[in-house]
Amino acid sequence: MVVLSENDTTVLKMPKNIYLNFPCINKILNIIDTKEKGKNNVAFDFSNTGWIDAEATPFLGVLVQKFQDENLKVYVKLPENQNVVRILEKNGFLSTYGLSNKQLADVHGTTIPYSVLDSREDDEIDEFLENRVFRLIHKHIEEDEIEIIRNAVNEVSHNVKDHSTQSSLYFCGQFYPSKKYIALTLTDNGITIPKKIRHKFSSKLLQSDFDIIEWATGHGNSTKNVASSGLGLFDIKSNIEGIGEFTILSNYGYWEQKSDGSKNHHSLSTPYPGTLICLKFLTYDHENRVSHLESDIINEIENLLF
Numbered sequence: 001m002v003v004l005s006e007n008d009t010t011v012l013k014m015p016k017n018i019y020l021n022f023p024c025i026n027k028i029l030n031i032i033d034t035k036e037k038g039k040n041n042v043a044f045d046f047s048n049t050g051w052i053d054a055e056a057t058p059f060l061g062v063l064v065q066k067f068q069d070e071n072l073k074v075y076v077k078l079p080e081n082q083n084v085v086r087i088l089e090k091n092g093f094l095s096t097y098g099l100s101n102k103q104l105a106d107v108h109g110t111t112i113p114y115s116v117l118d119s120r121e122d123d124e125i126d127e128f129l130e131n132r133v134f135r136l137i138h139k140h141i142e143e144d145e146i147e148i149i150r151n152a153v154n155e156v157s158h159n160v161k162d163h164s165t166q167s168s169l170y171f172c173g174q175f176y177p178s179k180k181y182i183a184l185t186l187t188d189n190g191i192t193i194p195k196k197i198r199h200k201f202s203s204k205l206l207q208s209d210f211d212i213i214e215w216a217t218g219h220g221n222s223t224k225n226v227a228s229s230g231l232g233l234f235d236i237k238s239n240i241e242g243i244g245e246f247t248i249l250s251n252y253g254y255w256e257q258k259s260d261g262s263k264n265h266h267s268l269s270t271p272y273p274g275t276l277i278c279l280k281f282l283t284y285d286h287e288n289r290v291s292h293l294e295s296d297i298i299n300e301i302e303n304l305l306f
Contacts, residue, residue, distance in 0.1 A: 009041035018052040020059060020278055022254045022266045029270035032063055042067045045077045049084050054174035055183040055278060057093040057114050061170045062189045062274050064097055091172055112136060112173030119157045119169050129153060137182050140283040148239050149184060152277055156186055180283045187276035192251035209253030210265035249276040
């Protein structure tokens with residue numbers, strides 16, 4: 001067991017529950033911002049944490065990497081709650097950063113492992129998607145929805161390759177059989193959407209970050225139209241409506257679209273050092289799921305009526 005010097009260690013106490021939603025993300029970023037200058041060690045303290053969404057680990061991974069890039073030593077204090085420990089050991093988050101030697105077997109087939117991929121290695125990404133992602137989820141969602149995931153990964157991957165000084169993609173996911181959805185998160189730790197858009201368009205300088213993300217998801221404002229400065233988000237946003245949720249986190253902006261098409265926008269108190277995308281797909285048997293065919297019929301009826 002490593003004994004850390006209090007005089008040389010910033011202890012970051014993680015929340016009781018860690019969800020990939022605005023209140024929790026904002027809280028954790030504020031906690032991260034309390035890191036004390038001049039101290040060489042950072043300890044993520046999960047001792048009071050009773051639950052963590054597995055799909056939140058790429059978000060945490062970027063924060064761990066941020067400190068490691070600053071040549072700080074990162075440690076973790078695990079809780080007595082074994083559910084949290086099992087989640088972090090089963091998806092490989094702890095072992096990736098040398099924080100634990102254990103990696104539990106995924107006996108239930110519900111875990112998409114935490115992985116740090118090289119955005120420059122297309123074959124590596126394709127192999128990961130086929131063997132670790134699609135093989136697990138193909139029984140629970142439709143074939144065209146798999147293409148949404150593939151497109152999302154490709155968009156972020158190309159974004160990192162073209163515009164980031166970093167080449168890493170952080171990926172993880174979880175299938176929740178009782179809640180009837182699959183959650184997938186991928187993120188980089190590079191230049192953010194708002195910064196790139198402002199650099200390209202001076203008219204966006206005074207807009208909030210979440211307004212810029214909203215603009216970037218609009219029709220015609222895709223990667224190609226912004227000279228590869230933004231993500232091709234419109235198709236992802238349109239295709240996932242009715243079958244899942246879509247969240248984007250970038251710089252100070254938090255943007256999300258629910259399965260019914262409603263949106264929530266927030267400004268973070270502390271910036272996120274990258275761009276994160278989370279996709280939640282409702283499984284076949286979810287009561288709120290609307291198939292693409294049903295969605296098309298509803299849209300046609302609305303057009304006829306109005």
